[in-house]
Amino acid sequence: MTGPEATAEEVERLLQARWPETRIEPSLVRMQALMQLMDDPQSRYPVVHITGTNGKSSTARMVDELFRALGLRTGRFTSPHLESSRERICLNGEPITEERYVATFAEIEPYLKMVDDGFGVPEDAQHVPVSYFETMTAMAYAAFADAPVDVAIVEVGMGGTWDATNVADGRIAVITPIGIEHAKYLGDTIAQIAGEKAGIIKPGATAILAAQEQEAAEVLLARCAEVGAVAAREGVEFGVVDRQVAVGGQMLSVQGLDARYDELLLHLWGEHQASNAACALAAVEAFFGTESTQVMSEDVVREAFFEMTSPGRLEVVRTSPTTLVDATHNPAGMRATVRTLQESFDFSRLIGVFAAASDKDIAGMLELLEPVLDEVVITRNNSSRSDDIDGTARIAVEYFGADRVVVEPDLPEAINTAVTIAEEGEHFAGVGVLVTGSVYTAGDARKLFNPDRKKPWEKS
Missing domain, CATH: 3.90.190.20 (Mur ligase, C-terminal domain)
Incomplete structure (x- = not known):
């Protein structure tokens, strides 16, 4: 077992020795068993769950920035990482420290062994050890509960329905634009892929839907109707009203769900990043509900937009x-x-x-x-x-x-x-x-x- 004297590099070697995240066994049975052993840490805080084909990580960072500007303690889980696996688990906008990274792995390691041995996993399920990605997801949920955080922003790894992150029930589900990718696992049509990604939309949630191709939009809206979720659509209920190229980025006016925000300087380029920012703003508004206009002053939103970054994206x-x-x-x-x-x-x-x-x-x-x-x-x-x-x-x-x-x-x-x-x-x-x-x-x-x-x- 890993002791407190272990290093982050040693933990990373143990993680890399697990079932690789590039080999997918589409199932939630291992994560469900693991979460139950860990006393369901993913249920101890509200979750903003994000899926889509592109823009997930950028949108997650933007949601995080807005929440922190409003004074909330945040946890953020994204993947893959650019330089260090600790980037995947962030607390209040910063990668988890090496000490907490080691301690969190040591905390869940006994439970990993139990699930590896089949504890809590149905007998008819394919026997696969807990994967690298599943382990990182479990570490994130545990770290967020231990912190504790006021809200967790969680990016799906692949798809949605059977993704390891989907043991959490997101109060807010954000669906960024859907395209063809991972056809082996998700399907080879937009509608099939949208069906998989729609799995993060839970009963009673609010779904923030980026502008989608019609066949994706139809599937997502049908899911909302099926589970009684509220749908908010970019270009209908919210969206970018005006966008001008500016020095170092772009100047935006965004119509949110409850208010309009003008002169928002975003230090990121492109229409797609403006769309991501609008989705992030709508997600945070939906989180606060009827209190959003009292909580989200234009000055605070403007400051948050100014601070938004997305490393490795142009x-x-x-x-x-x-x-x-x-x-x-x-x-x-x-x-x-x-x-x-x-x-x-x-x-x-x-x-x-x-x-x-x-x-x-x-x-x-x-x-x-x-x-x-x-x-x-x-x-x-x-x-x-x-x-x-x-x-x-x-x-x-x-x-x-x-x-x-x-x-x-x-x-x-x-x-x-x-x-x-x-x-x-x-x-x-x-x-x-x-x-x-x-x-x-x-x-x-x-x-x-x-x-x-x-x-x-x-x-x-």
């Missing part, structure tokens, strides 16, 4: 040349990234550094990137799932042509190569580098650049 990690790190890993997200690059940046020359996981739609992402990149450097990240570099290069050549594709297996060298290419010729002013294709790629790049923890608009 994050500027270097200037001269401007270098952006972006965790986009599917075509729907890449489409938003490309739109944002065209709207918010004025690059005279932009070079891409691209590395993706083997199970992602690499061709779909590269096809979208081709119009905005002058050249692309194909590389690898540190994940075991990083795709075969030669295969990715062949796909890149199909869209870019051989003269616009460079292969460099080492990520640091790939970034250096991209910088060199960007600064060649007569385009030194306004040149940039975009590092993208995977959360792991973004995390590896952030470690290399080690961006200041100060926000870019803060003074030294």
